[in-house]
Amino acid sequence: DALHIHTEQAHLVYAIVAKLAGVNHVIRTIHSTFTFTGGLRLVRRFMRAGVRWLGVSEVSVGPSVCENELKRFSNPTIVIPNWYNDKLFRPPTQVERSLARAAHGITDDRPVIVTLGNCEPVKNHSAVFRAQERLLRTRPDWFYLHAGGEDAQRTELTLAAELGVAQHCAFLGYVRDPTS
Numbered sequence: 001d002a003l004h005i006h007t008e009q010a011h012l013v014y015a016i017v018a019k020l021a022g023v024n025h026v027i028r029t030i031h032s033t034f035t036f037t038g039g040l041r042l043v044r045r046f047m048r049a050g051v052r053w054l055g056v057s058e059v060s061v062g063p064s065v066c067e068n069e070l071k072r073f074s075n076p077t078i079v080i081p082n083w084y085n086d087k088l089f090r091p092p093t094q095v096e097r098s099l100a101r102a103a104h105g106i107t108d109d110r111p112v113i114v115t116l117g118n119c120e121p122v123k124n125h126s127a128v129f130r131a132q133e134r135l136l137r138t139r140p141d142w143f144y145l146h147a148g149g150e151d152a153q154r155t156e157l158t159l160a161a162e163l164g165v166a167q168h169c170a171f172l173g174y175v176r177d178p179t180s
Helices: 011-020 038-053 064-071 094-103 128-137 155-162
Strands: 001-006 027-032 057-060 112-114 143-147 169-171
Touching: 001 011, 011 027, 011 038, 011 057, 027 112, 038 057, 112 128, 128 143, 128 155, 155 169
Parallel strands: 001 027, 027 057, 112 143, 143 169
Antiparallel strands: none
């Protein structure tokens, strides 16, 4: 009855295929403030007009995404904030914190940077490695813990090694329970 499109690159193609297949309701979620310029911006503006013409409902994950869509692409969207479970994702208790640190071999006084998510370039994890390189100059015990799938070329691990911070990083890959 419904198709939910998450991709930016081929959303118009997916919408056309869905409509040709007889899907009644097509929803597209826009997850970022895309800043396309030049010809690509015109192409993406055309794509957005095409999905509106097809009757696709477009959703922005927050006000800044909604404003960007309207300003850059003349694309009105509905704002539905990303959902999260505030009972699950909350500051840990001291016991939970100590157990999680112990599970990863991190002492209680060591500062840790944690990210959760895939390693697509739009996530800009390279900024974390560059910041960590600077932080390690003044406090050599900073640690970066990343949970989420890395690309097949292991680009981020390679960058961490090039910057000399790899020994201060742990790449956990996909994790079933990000709170542990």
